[in-house]
Amino acid sequence: AAPPSPANKPSTPPPTGPSKPVPGAAAAAVPVPQPAAAAAPAQQRPVDDEPAVKVVVRVRPAVSLPVDGKDLFFVRKTSPDSIAVGDRAFAVDGFLDDRASQEDAFHLVGVPMIHSALAGFNTSLVCYGQSGTGKTYTMWGPLAAMFDNRSDRADRGIVPRFFQNLFSQIQGNQESSPEKHTSYQCRCSFLEVFNEQINDLLDPSQRNLQIRETTGNGIHVENLTEEYVSTVEDVNQILMKGLTKRKIGVDSMNLKNSRSHVIFTCVIEAWSKDLSSNGFSSSKTSKITFVDLAGVDIDESDGAGKNITREERHVKKSLSSLGKLVNILSEEPKPQEDELPYRQSRLTHVLKDTLGGNSRATFLCSISSEHRCRSETLSTLRFGERAKLMPNKAVVNEISEDDVNGLSDQIRQLKDELVRTKSGEHATSETGYFNAQIARASLHTLRVSLNRSIILPPIEFEAEDEMDVDEDDVHELRDQISKIHSSSEDTLDDFMDAESGEDSPIPWEHDDQVVIDDNEGPLQEKPQKMHSNTNADHDQVSDRKSVLSISASEQLSPIQDATFCSSPKIHKARKSIASPGFSPSKLSESSPGEADFETYRKSAVRSSLQSSKLSPTDSLAASLQRGLHIIEYHQQNPPAPRKSFVGLSFDHFALNPRQSAKASSALEALPEGGASSASTICSSCKKAMDTNEDHSEDINSEKQIVTATAVTSNDLANASLQGGDISSTTGSKRVAELEALCEEQAAKIKELSNLVCGVNWATKEGIRRCYAYEGTNC
Numbered sequence: 185a186a187p188p189s190p191a192n193k194p195s196t197p198p199p200t201g202p203s204k205p206v207p208g209a210a211a212a213a214v215p216v217p218q219p220a221a222a223a224a225p226a227q228q229r230p231v232d233d234e235p236a237v238k239v240v241v242r243v244r245p246a247v248s249l250p251v252d253g254k255d256l257f258f259v260r261k262t263s264p265d266s267i268a269v270g271d272r273a274f275a276v277d278g279f280l281d282d283r284a285s286q287e288d289a290f291h292l293v294g295v296p297m298i299h300s301a302l303a304g305f306n307t308s309l310v311c312y313g314q315s316g317t318g319k320t321y322t323m324w325g326p327l328a329a330m331f332d333n334r335s336d337r338a339d340r341g342i343v344p345r346f347f348q349n350l351f352s353q354i355q356g357n358q359e360s361s362p363e364k365h366t367s368y369q370c371r372c373s374f375l376e377v378f379n380e381q382i383n384d385l386l387d388p389s390q391r392n393l394q395i396r397e398t399t400g401n402g403i404h405v406e407n408l409t410e411e412y413v414s415t416v417e418d419v420n421q422i423l424m425k426g427l428t429k430r431k432i433g434v435d436s437m438n439l440k441n442s443r444s445h446v447i448f449t450c451v452i453e454a455w456s457k458d459l460s461s462n463g464f465s466s467s468k469t470s471k472i473t474f475v476d477l478a479g480v481d482i483d484e485s486d487g488a489g490k491n492i493t494r495e496e497r498h499v500k501k502s503l504s505s506l507g508k509l510v511n512i513l514s515e516e517p518k519p520q521e522d523e524l525p526y527r528q529s530r531l532t533h534v535l536k537d538t539l540g541g542n543s544r545a546t547f548l549c550s551i552s553s554e555h556r557c558r559s560e561t562l563s564t565l566r567f568g569e570r571a572k573l574m575p576n577k578a579v580v581n582e583i584s585e586d587d588v589n590g591l592s593d594q595i596r597q598l599k600d601e602l603v604r605t606k607s608g609e610h611a612t613s614e615t616g617y618f619n620a621q622i623a624r625a626s627l628h629t630l631r632v633s634l635n636r637s638i639i640l641p642p643i644e645f646e647a648e649d650e651m652d653v654d655e656d657d658v659h660e661l662r663d664q665i666s667k668i669h670s671s672s673e674d675t676l677d678d679f680m681d682a683e684s685g686e687d688s689p690i691p692w693e694h695d696d697q698v699v700i701d702d703n704e705g706p707l708q709e710k711p712q713k714m715h716s717n718t719n720a721d722h723d724q725v726s727d728r729k730s731v732l733s734i735s736a737s738e739q740l741s742p743i744q745d746a747t748f749c750s751s752p753k754i755h756k757a758r759k760s761i762a763s764p765g766f767s768p769s770k771l772s773e774s775s776p777g778e779a780d781f782e783t784y785r786k787s788a789v790r791s792s793l794q795s796s797k798l799s800p801t802d803s804l805a806a807s808l809q810r811g812l813h814i815i816e817y818h819q820q821n822p823p824a825p826r827k828s829f830v831g832l833s834f835d836h837f838a839l840n841p842r843q844s845a846k847a848s849s850a851l852e853a854l855p856e857g858g859a860s861s862a863s864t865i866c867s868s869c870k871k872a873m874d875t876n877e878d879h880s881e882d883i884n885s886e887k888q889i890v891t892a893t894a895v896t897s898n899d900l901a902n903a904s905l906q907g908g909d910i911s912s913t914t915g916s917k918r919v920a921e922l923e924a925l926c927e928e929q930a931a932k933i934k935e936l937s938n939l940v941c942g943v944n945w946a947t948k949e950g951i952r953r954c955y956a957y958e959g960t961n962c
């Protein structure tokens with residue numbers, strides 16, 4: 185008994201299960217019924233010649249009796265690859281008229297798909313057409329046929345036949361190639377797109393799954409259930425499970441109208457190896473996709489339908505998106521991939537491979553032979569016509585042994601690298617650990633270099649104090665600072681955390697930006713600036729970290745040390761030969777500039793002492809600032825006369841008498857202003873010496889290092905006090921003795937200088953002692 189018809193279409197008898205073709209209807213509807221012939225060309229075609237996109241048209245047998253032939257719609261085959269509806273011709277790859285069997289459909293569509301799949305191509309079948317035209321029937325066949333143990337049921341659909349044939353072929357391939365062993369693995373999934381949501385038909389609890397797209401793996405649905413299959417029975421079980429959960433409804437064309445699109449996917453992986461070789465030879469992967477689209481009811485498509493449900497609206501919308509995408513893909517010029525509207529619907533997105541991608545696609549267009557479906561039939565055929573023009577590019581998904589070897593090497597290298605990294609062997613400067621180590625070592629070195637005044641007793645400032653600065657040291661310090669500043673915040677924080685155990689909490693922080701600019705204005709203003717900065721440092725408390733910026737300066741290049749020296753004090757003798765700007769008288773008067781400088785100096789010493797309580801960064805900044813200020817000061821206030829004869833090397837102390845004479849004559853050219861008016865000039869070495877100073881203290885201090893000489897300081901003092909030329913009082917013999925003595929002492933000093941190595945303050949110490957010795961002997 186026929187079920188009740190939909191209320192709005194009482195005149196149309198709905199089909200009940202597999203419809204029996206009306207006798208004579210097929211011949212009348214399709215004048216050229218050649219189903220068997222239509223399947224033949226595809227079977228003969230080599231697998232490599234298969235087109236990327238095929239379109240096959242199947243005509244559903246008429247279910248309504250023709251009324252004088254007026255209700256029949258004629259579709260005819262005009263050539264092996266074209267059909268015609270009236271005057272309109274459509275290019276197709278196969279045609280199945282209303283008398284074609286399920287077997288015919290399988291041979292025309294399914295068999296080439298099996299060949300392609302086993303060759304390593306992705307392949308897909310999309311059933312498209314009006315509701316009730318036989319899409320589900322063609323794809324799966326009646327569910328009852330799947331339960332039936334008889335494999336020869338005529339109404340089985342393409343998919344069950346496909347897998348039965350596929351597993352047979354797999355078995356045949358394995359048996360026919362004993363020299364080559366191939367292992368196959370098949371896994372299946374089943375989803376439906378319902379109301380623009382992807383649901384797992386094998387696990388109904390999984391709803392609204394997300395589509396993921398990766399460069400290597402293409403499109404996949406996250407968390408979709410996959411089940412492994414090895415027999416057609418396994419596949420049938422899955423098909424049954426999924427299809428019974430598919431959402432269906434009732435419409436004017438179909439009592440079991442599909443309200444969702446269903447997609448059954450099977451991935452076949454095949455590993456082959458020659459038995460002659462030890463390992464794997466190649467691997468092929470193919471994804472087979474069967475898409476049974478929901479159809480649109482003729483009444484709804486005409487706009488005459490009432491009460492369109494939400495799911496029907498979604499079906500129409502997604503089919504519309506599909507149509508638009510196919511239109512775009514079929515037109516020239518083809519847009520860029522990122523411009524294609526795949527994401528307009530879940531359906532088009534999840535079918536990205538099939539629609540213009542890496543897949544051999546077959547579109548089976550189901551049409552009705554009834555005249556009342558004419559519009560939908562033409563629409564379906566136009567869709568097929570455009571789909572055929574899609575630019576799919578299917579490739580064999582194969583990985584050869586060479587590829588695997590290359591990948592294995594890569595994996596091995598990456599593993600080795602991982603192991604090295606974990607074990608710390610590969611601790612490059614990019615690793616935080618190594619950065620922290622560098623930062624720690626650099627900071628420590630820098631602090632030791634710059635904070636010597638903390639460790640060593642500070643000396644009183646002497647304006648004429650000669651600084652011995654190693655230019656390389658300055659560059660090194662700059663590099664260290666640069667390194668520290670370029671270190672990541674994390675590294676610095678790490679280090680500061682680690683250092684916090686050594687240093688007391690920060691009493692105050694430098695929150696101002698300290699810029700040491702060597703090109704600043706007159707030196708006389710420097711101490712004031714520095715002083716005010718120091719006060720500012722004390723006054724300002726901020727959470728901000730101090731920023732230390734050091735600009736490069738050409739002026740610094742001749743300066744060779746930036747630290748406070750802790751050498752023994754050589755007080756007044758120095759003052760007597762100080763530069764005019766820092767004469768003893770001026771010092772005693774404590775001019776404003778000098779007073780400021782003295783204040784600064786004390787402040788600097790205090791600062792350096794305080795720096796022991798600072799954080800490493802603040803201590804570093806303060807030390808460096810202090811050191812560079814001193815460099816600047818000495819650079820811009822050179823004790824000119826002494827700088828002329830006290831170089832950075834000791835070579836001139838080792839001169840032979842002739843060379844000494846040359847040096848002496850050269851020294852005579854020194855500006856007289858370089859010596860104070862209170863000093864006298866030694867005729868032997870032409871060096872200025874202070875006649876007002878008592879050198880005994882200094883001489884005594886040198887006795888530990890310098891061997892006592894035949895000439896005492898008293899001799900020299902007396903000679904000087906007499907106001908005469910040494911040569912005139914002692915004669916040429918005395919001069920020769922003195923020159924010899926000078927030479928001898930110079931050699932000793934040279935020897936001493938060799939002992940003073942590596943550390944700048946010690947070198948400076950050697951120079952100081954040279955001064956003392958030299959002055960004493962003069």
Ligand SMILES: Nc1ncnc2c1ncn2[C@@H]1O[C@H](COP(=O)(O)OP(=O)(O)OP(=O)(O)O)[C@@H](O)[C@H]1O
Nearest residue numbers: 201202203315316317318319320321438441442479
């Ligand atoms: N070639 C055919 N031979 C015999 N019966 C058929 C054929 N095609 C379809 N039918 C019958 O027509 C009815 C509707 O078919 P089917 O459900 O496959 O249509 P459909 O296109 O999938 O519809 P919908 O889009 O609504 O799901 C079914 O009862 C089916 O058995």
